[in-house]
Amino acid sequence: MQAAKDAQNKKPEHFDLEPFKKAFKSFITISAEFRSQLRTHFAQKQDDLINCFRDEHEENSFKRCIDIREIAPRLKTNGFPIDQQMEENLGALLLCFGDIAFESGYGERVPPETDEQRKAKMLLEMRRADRAKQGDGKGDKKLQKQLTTEELEKKKKEDDDWKKEEEKLMNQMKPDKPMKVLLNLTSIHDLLNSVDDMATYDRMLTELAMTEFEQFDDEDRALAALGKPFDKGQQLLPELEEHRKYSDDGQIQSICEQINDLVTIPDPPESAKNAFAITLFCMEAAVDSRSIDFLKYAFNLFPDRDYLIITQPHTVPENALLSKFTLVPKTMNNTFAHVLYLIHRDYLLEQDIEVTRTTPEDYKQISELLFSNPTVTFDSPELTMGMFKQATSADSPWIAFSARVEDSVVAAFLISKDVNLEYYVSHFHVQDQILMGEHDRKGHSRLVYSIINPIFEKSTRFLMKELLRLSDKTSLYFEIQTKTVIPTIF
Amino acid sequence: MNNEEEYKKLEKANTCEEYFDKWLEDFEIANPTGEYFLDPENADSSLVCNIQTKLEFLLHTLEIFGLPVDYINGAGHHLNWNEKAKANQQRGKKKKATGGGKGGKGMTKLERMQQ
Numbered sequence: 375m376q377a378a379k380d381a382q383n384k385k386p387e388h389f390d391l392e393p394f395k396k397a398f399k400s401f402i403t404i405s406a407e408f409r410s411q412l413r414t415h416f417a418q419k420q421d422d423l424i425n426c427f428r429d430e431h432e433e434n435s436f437k438r439c440i441d442i443r444e445i446a447p448r449l450k451t452n453g454f455p456i457d458q459q460m461e462e463n464l465g466a467l468l469l470c471f472g473d474i475a476f477e478s479g480y481g482e483r484v485p486p487e488t489d490e491q492r493k494a495k496m497l498l499e500m501r502r503a504d505r506a507k508q509g510d511g512k513g514d515k516k517l518q519k520q521l522t523t524e525e526l527e528k529k530k531k532e533d534d535d536w537k538k539e540e541e542k543l544m545n546q547m548k549p550d551k552p553m554k555v556l557l558n559l560t561s562i563h564d565l566l567n568s569v570d571d572m573a574t575y576d577r578m579l580t581e582l583a584m585t586e587f588e589q590f591d592d593e594d595r596a597l598a599a600l601g602k603p604f605d606k607g608q609q610l611l612p613e614l615e616e617h618r619k620y621s622d623d624g625q626i627q628s629i630c631e632q633i634n635d636l637v638t639i640p641d642p643p644e645s646a647k648n649a650f651a652i653t654l655f656c657m658e659a660a661v662d663s664r665s666i667d668f669l670k671y672a673f674n675l676f677p678d679r680d681y682l683i684i685t686q687p688h689t690v691p692e693n694a695l696l697s698k699f700t701l702v703p704k705t706m707n708n709t710f711a712h713v714l715y716l717i718h719r720d721y722l723l724e725q726d727i728e729v730t731r732t733t734p735e736d737y738k739q740i741s742e743l744l745f746s747n748p749t750v751t752f753d754s755p756e757l758t759m760g761m762f763k764q765a766t767s768a769d770s771p772w773i774a775f776s777a778r779v780e781d782s783v784v785a786a787f788l789i790s791k792d793v794n795l796e797y798y799v800s801h802f803h804v805q806d807q808i809l810m811g812e813h814d815r816k817g818h819s820r821l822v823y824s825i826i827n828p829i830f831e832k833s834t835r836f837l838m839k840e841l842l843r844l845s846d847k848t849s850l851y852f853e854i855q856t857k858t859v860i861p862t863i864f
Numbered sequence: 865m866n867n868e869e870e871y872k873k874l875e876k877a878n879t880c881e882e883y884f885d886k887w888l889e890d891f892e893i894a895n896p897t898g899e900y901f902l903d904p905e906n907a908d909s910s911l912v913c914n915i916q917t918k919l920e921f922l923l924h925t926l927e928i929f930g931l932p933v934d935y936i937n938g939a940g941h942h943l944n945w946n947e948k949a950k951a952n953q954q955r956g957k958k959k960k961a962t963g964g965g966k967g968g969k970g971m972t973k974l975e976r977m978q979q
Contacts, residue, residue, distance in 0.1 A: 389874035390941035391883075397931035463929065470928045 403459050404467050406576050406587035412467070413569055415454060417596035422452045427562040438477055438559040442468060445565070471575060472568030476560040482552040494546035501543070505536065573604060649681035649716075655695065665695040673719050680719050685712035698724070700831055718829040723779045727833055729840035732766055732774035732786065739783035740776065743825050758823055761788055772822055773845055777830070777837050785826040787841055793818045793851055808849055817848035880919070880936070888918045 416423055426448040429435040440448065446464040450456045456464075468474040487495075521529070573593075579585040590604075597603050620630035625643035633640060652672075657665050672682060684699065688711070699715035732740070740762055744755040765774035765788055777785035795818055798804050819842075826834060842850060854860065893914060900906055901913065916924060919936070927933055932940025 385942055385945045389879045391874070391879070393931055393935060393940045393943070394926065397926040397929040400929040401926060466929045470925060 400463050400466065401470075404463055404471070406579065406585050407589070408460075409467065409471060409572055409576055410587070410590060410593050412460065412464075413573055414593045414596045416569055417593065417600050417602075419454060420600065422454065423449070423565070424562055426452055427565075436561055436563060438561040438564065440560065441481070441483075441557040442474060442476055442560050443558075445560075468565065468568050468572075472572040474560055474568035475564040476558040479557055479559050480554050481557045481559070483555050483557070484552050485550045487549070491547045491549070494543045498540065498543040498547060501536075501539070577604070648679055649683050650676045650679045652682065652684040655684070655693075657693065657695070662694045665693065666698055668695075669698070669717065670722055673722065682717050682719075684715045685710075686715075687711060688713045698832060700828065720779065721829050721832070724830065724833055726779055727777055727784065727830065727836065728779075729775055729777045729785075729837060729844060731844070732762060732776045734763075734766060736776045736778075736783050736786070737763060740786045740825075743783060743786060743827065747825060758788075761823065762786065775841055775844065777826075777833075777840075779830070784830045785837055786824070787821065787837070788823040789841060789845060789847070789850070790820040790822055792816070793820045798851065813848045817846070818851065819845060819847040819849070820851045820853065884919055884922070888922065891918055893918055893921060 425434060426445065427435055427440055429437065429439045442465040445468070446456060446461040449464075450461060576585070576587075577590070580588045580590075594604060618631075619627070621627050623643070623646070625645060629640050629643065650672075655665075669682065673679075684696070696715055698721065699717045702714040702716050704710075704713070737759070741755070741759050744758055747755070761772060762774050764770045765772040771791055772788050773791060775787045775789070776783050777787075795815070799810070804810070826837070830837075838850065842848065893916070895915060896913060901911070914921065923931060923936060927935075932943075935941075
């Protein structure tokens with residue numbers, strides 16, 4: 375007998391189909407019709423849906439702030455027509471059919487009600503109802519008068535007992551303290567996306583005749599009322615036009631049309647060639663400094679070319695010829711072993727550069743120079759131009775200078791008349807760089823703005839010296855702020 | 865399933881063979897070959913491929929609906945059996961104590977709950 379009892383109480387070892395049946399039942403209850411109804415409700419009450427997504431401060435939020443399992447209870451609280459089935463399976467439905475996006479994170483939540491708490495809650499409700507029935511008030515005062523002392527005492531004792539019991543039940547049903555739990559947090563945006571995905575899935579199944587449900591009328595009406603009708607079917611993208619136009623230049627166009635692979639680099643047309651190169655250069659060391667004299671004759675040989683270039687390995691020291699060339703910065707993905715030097719034909723006029731105070735006649739050319747600056751979008755050229763214009767008046771805190779070659783402005787500078795020297799001295803180790811005592815108080819200035827035609831970049835040193843000479847300054851400061859583009863002259 | 869006895873004889877192997885495989889007999893998953901994905905022509909970040917077997921696919925889907933993970937290997941089987949057995953025993957005892965009958969007809973709901 376005992377053995378039979380033990381065998382009965384022993385945990386069975388056979389394959390348990392119950393969990394499978396339970397999960398499968400939940401799965402099949404969420405039919406296409408059920409999903410369509412849900413989407414209809416969502417479309418009809420989208421504002422209420424949005425109101426469900428509130429953060430810890432109870433404010434509407436578009437962030438991922440609520441757990442997928444919390445959506446159903448919140449919807450219910452907001453008055454959504456949600457039955458028990460939907461309440462239990464909404465999270466799974468969104469995950470399975472809507473592939474709802476979420477992020478896992480820890481959050482504090484009150485643990486679900488235990489059986490004991492639920493029992494205590496029900497007991498309390500029932501006891502209260504019971505007592506309300508018993509103590510039905512009419513004529514209570516009359517009754518009280520007729521009660522004997524013993525009866526009154528008995529009643530008092532009963533009341534005391536009830537109070538104690540009520541307190542005990544209240545304590546039992548008290549919810550536990552919030553604890554940290556792993557949550558799958560999602561947002562209203564993710565929910566709406568998942569609802570859209572679910573709709574696409576269901577409609578496709580209907581289209582493929584894989585489901586019998588095809589009554590999307592209610593859903594369509596709700597979506598139409600919302601102003602977002604379901605986009606039926608896949609829309610074909612417009613056919614791409616084959617890229618045929620490469621250049622406005624006829625010659626370049628015809629060359630490009632002949633290219634059939636990604637490796638060939640065709641020879642450019644003559645009209646596009648604007649540079650010639652030095653491929654061999656030998657000079658006696660004693661007269662190396664005179665090598666610049668050749669440049670004029672080289673350019674004369676190629677009157678239609680503006681640039682002369684030279685490349686050499688980066689390990690070779692620069693000779694005197696290269697002192698007039700501009701070193702072209704390498705791009706990030708350049709693996710070419712040589713460095714590139716470049717000189718423009720106009721740079722031969724370098725010895726004619728003249729620096730003077732800016733005059734109103736220079737404004738137009740300075741403006742062109744400013745607007746041709748590649749960093750123009752960050753610099754606000756209109757503002758700078760305004761400063762240049764202001765600098766020509768006597769009461770301006772700035773002085774403007776222009777560098778000209780013949781009649782063309784090739785550089786413009788704006789320097790301040792005075793600097794906050796005390797500030798510089800107190801905040802920077804200025805004394806480590808210059809001997810303060812050797813500089814007149816008025817000899818300090820600040821470079822406010824500078825722009826130089828890149829062809830004449832090599833002459834920057836000369837231009838700066840001219841600036842200091844003409845303005846009677848001996849030291850120049852330059853302030854760098856967060857977004858300052860550091861000029862190449864430094 | 866015909867009866868309780870037959871149910872108790874179920875094991876993993878015969879359940880898979882007799883039930884799951886049979887249920888999934890007509891269901892087909894078209895899995896593309898690896899070659900398709902190795903072809904650079906088909907390089908598309910939005911491509912999704914299911915590499916699960918039919919049974920894995922079924923179980924994985926049902927896991928979303930509460931099926932315990934690794935259910936096929938015994939996880940979640942006969943969950944809370946001891947507690948259920950205990951509760952059954954207690955229920956039996958109470959029935960006896962209250963003279964049997966259907967749920968102690970003489971008691972009010974409140975009294976039953978208090979018990």
